[in-house]
Amino acid sequence: MLTLILRIALRNPWRHKLRSSLTVAGIVVAILSFGLLSTVVTAWYAGADAASDKRLVVRNSISMTFSMPLAYAERVRAVEGVNDITWSNWFGGVYIDQRNFFPQFAVDAPSYFRLYPEFVIPPDQYLEFLRDRRGAVAGHKLAQRFGWKVGDVIPLKGTIFPGDYQLVLRAIYSGARSSTDENQFMLHWDFLNERIKQIYPGAENQAGIYIVGIRDGREAAAVSQRIDTLFHNSIAETLTETEKAFQLSFVAMTGTIVQAIQIVSWVIIVIIMAVMANTMAMASRERTAEYATLKALGFRPWVGAALVYAESLTLALVGAAIGIWATGPAAHAIGTQLDNIFPTFQVAAQTVRLQWLAAIVVACVAAAFPARRAMQVKIIEGLRSLA
Amino acid sequence: MSTPLICIEHVSKSYRRGREEVPVLYDIHFDIAQGEYLALMGPSGSGKSTLLNLIAGLDQPNAGSIIIDQVDISQLGDAALADWRAANIGFIFQFYNLMPVLTALENVELPLQLTHLSRRERRERALAALALVNLSDRVKHYPAELSGGQLQRVAIARAIVSDPTVIVADEPTGDLDRKSGEEVLSLLDRLNRELGKTIVMVTHDQHAANAARAVRHLEKGELSGLVENRTWNTATNV
Numbered sequence: 001m002l003t004l005i006l007r008i009a010l011r012n013p014w015r016h017k018l019r020s021s022l023t024v025a026g027i028v029v030a031i032l033s034f035g036l037l038s039t040v041v042t043a044w045y046a047g048a049d050a051a052s053d054k055r056l057v058v059r060n061s062i063s064m065t066f067s068m069p070l071a072y073a074e075r076v077r078a079v080e081g082v083n084d085i086t087w088s089n090w091f092g093g094v095y096i097d098q099r100n101f102f103p104q105f106a107v108d109a110p111s112y113f114r115l116y117p118e119f120v121i122p123p124d125q126y127l128e129f130l131r132d133r134r135g136a137v138a139g140h141k142l143a144q145r146f147g148w149k150v151g152d153v154i155p156l157k158g159t160i161f162p163g164d165y166q167l168v169l170r171a172i173y174s175g176a177r178s179s180t181d182e183n184q185f186m187l188h189w190d191f192l193n194e195r196i197k198q199i200y201p202g203a204e205n206q207a208g209i210y211i212v213g214i215r216d217g218r219e220a221a222a223v224s225q226r227i228d229t230l231f232h233n234s235i236a237e238t239l240t241e242t243e244k245a246f247q248l249s250f251v252a253m254t255g256t257i258v259q260a261i262q263i264v265s266w267v268i269i270v271i272i273m274a275v276m277a278n279t280m281a282m283a284s285r286e287r288t289a290e291y292a293t294l295k296a297l298g299f300r301p302w303v304g305a306a307l308v309y310a311e312s313l314t315l316a317l318v319g320a321a322i323g324i325w326a327t328g329p330a331a332h333a334i335g336t337q338l339d340n341i342f343p344t345f346q347v348a349a350q351t352v353r354l355q356w357l358a359a360i361v362v363a364c365v366a367a368a369f370p371a372r373r374a375m376q377v378k379i380i381e382g383l384r385s386l387a
Numbered sequence: 388m389s390t391p392l393i394c395i396e397h398v399s400k401s402y403r404r405g406r407e408e409v410p411v412l413y414d415i416h417f418d419i420a421q422g423e424y425l426a427l428m429g430p431s432g433s434g435k436s437t438l439l440n441l442i443a444g445l446d447q448p449n450a451g452s453i454i455i456d457q458v459d460i461s462q463l464g465d466a467a468l469a470d471w472r473a474a475n476i477g478f479i480f481q482f483y484n485l486m487p488v489l490t491a492l493e494n495v496e497l498p499l500q501l502t503h504l505s506r507r508e509r510r511e512r513a514l515a516a517l518a519l520v521n522l523s524d525r526v527k528h529y530p531a532e533l534s535g536g537q538l539q540r541v542a543i544a545r546a547i548v549s550d551p552t553v554i555v556a557d558e559p560t561g562d563l564d565r566k567s568g569e570e571v572l573s574l575l576d577r578l579n580r581e582l583g584k585t586i587v588m589v590t591h592d593q594h595a596a597n598a599a600r601a602v603r604h605l606e607k608g609e610l611s612g613l614v615e616n617r618t619w620n621t622a623t624n625v
């Protein structure tokens with residue numbers, strides 16, 4: 001019986017090749033768009049997802065643009081539960097043109113890379129970087145984007161810290177995981193600090209943020225609390241949160257856009273559901289006499305319904321298979337275009353699962369009403385509908 | 388031959404059209420013997436199909452009962468009636484009602500899907516039925532690739548494949564040209580004569596009715612007496 005149902009359901013779509021192929025094409029486009037939009041959303045949160053739960057970020061509680069005295073470092077290090085600490089400042093230089101934006105951080109070299117083991121640097125390059133005060137490190141993708149090689153001079157025009165900086169690329173890091181951001185650029189914090197001392201005397205020895213390594217991820221809240229209490233009522237009060245929360249606070253600024261994308265991706269599914277429901281309604285209406293004939297021959301009413309569901313699922317799953325198959329290459333193509341925006345642009349397993357699920361839900365919702373009609377068709381009226 | 392196979396007892400049927408009650412059959416009462424080949428004649432709209440549908444268990448009467456092979460089918464529920472039809476009725480429709488996406492063989496096999504026969508037995512029986520209607524060379528053809536006469540022969544094969552108690556045929560030649568119609572009628576004749584099948588055929592065509600062993604006329608919902616077909620014994624061997 002199952003074979004029979006499948007046989008009929010697989011052959012039925014060929015009766016209206018144009019209608020079936022248009023419907024399948026619609027599903028392909030919908031599932032593909034859904035997959036790509038979901039991937040944008042995933043990519044958006046990827047930075048936060050890649051965050052270590054063993055790192056906290058300490059910033060000035062007033063705002064991100066205010067810094068904190070360097071002297072905080074030793075006091076934070078002494079806090080119960082803290083293992084390690086480093087700091088960085090946002091540099092914000094311009095490379096030739098404004099449009100060449102990439103994030104640049106002045107970092108305290110040995111401690112910074114201790115806390116970020118996911119930035120993997122060849123040991124000899126790393127030593128070269130440590131030795132050169134004007135040295136810089138760039139992510140693999142960033143270096144690729146501008147065609148940089150180790151030893152190249154990278155001219156940056158300071159915006160926050162005016163001046164022409166001739167930095168020398170000493171090392172190129174690659175990410176330990178695919179989600180690691182390979183678009184960052186680091187220079188020596190000491191070098192920047194010297195420069196600040198010259199142009200803004202008195203503003204030196206400030207850390208933009210502190211990154212704190214903690215013993216145990218489960219203690220994050222308690223350690224954060226201890227750090228913030230420590231600087232309560234001091235000149236620069238702190239706000240400590242997990243690295244993930246810190247990353248998400250950036251994302252949250254644009255969170256409404258992400259939400260809109262997410263909504264659009266579901267709206268597409270609802271639209272294709274309507275298209276599919278129309279196809280199935282037309283198809284099953286044409287087949288009323290067949291459902292009635294099957295019932296007359298003694299087949300139970302559910303057989304008609306099963307035929308509608310099976311056909312709907314066939315169309316949806318064929319469309320989904322093509323759509324899902326195309327999502328990978330399409331995401332890859334888009335990802336290479338958007339490399340400097342998203343650290344990773346890969347289709348998550350969860351997205352693929354949602355694509356299959358969406359296709360099945362679309363098929364079932366589209367089939368629900370026609371299937372009910374096929375099941376309830378009155379034999380003598382259904383047989384008449386042929387004439 | 389004299390045992391009644393089908394007893395139609397004071398059957399009435401009316402349809403509801405909106406608020407109106409449209410009477411179609413009044414107090415129909417007659418028997419059909421085992422091995423009978425009966426033609427129900429009458430003008431269009433006289434209720435022939437309605438009566439045939441009641442006999443075939445596709446619909447239920449408003450009053451009276453229909454007893455076939457000692458089963459009062461007017462008492463059966465939907466599911467029991469479906470099983471009863473599968474076991475006891477072979478259907479032949481005016482417009483063939485084959486599944487367009489199934490081959491001739493698969494269409495003939497269809498009723499056997501409701502039996503416990505193995506795949507192989509199903510196939511063998513379906514092939515035998517197709518051989519009986521002279522379509523052994525068309526088993527892999529889809530309905531769209533067959534002529535009207537061939538389609539009706541496939542339908543006849545489907546009707547007999549499960550060896551039903553009764554074969555019902557509603558205007559089986561209604562959509563066919565003369566020659567194809569003759570082929571179908573001669574097949575029904577053979578089923579009745581050689582295999583002893585009980586056949587109830589509805590037609591408004593005198594020529595078709597002449598092929599049957601006996602005729603009843605239905606006029607305005609009432610039935611005439613049985614008219615034995617005098618030519619029947621001689622008009623054989625088509």
Ligand SMILES: Nc1ncnc2c1ncn2[C@@H]1O[C@H](COP(=O)(O)OP(=O)(O)O)[C@@H](O)[C@H]1O
Pocket residue numbers: 380381402403404409411429430431432433434435436437438
């Ligand atoms: N499902 C139905 N609903 C309402 N009226 C019907 C229905 N089926 C048949 N009728 C009416 O019953 C009468 C007899 O129909 P039918 O049995 O099909 O006649 P015949 O087969 O003799 O042409 C007709 O007047 C027809 O309009």
Ligand SMILES: [Mg+2]
Pocket residue numbers: 435436437557
């Ligand atoms: Mg009729």
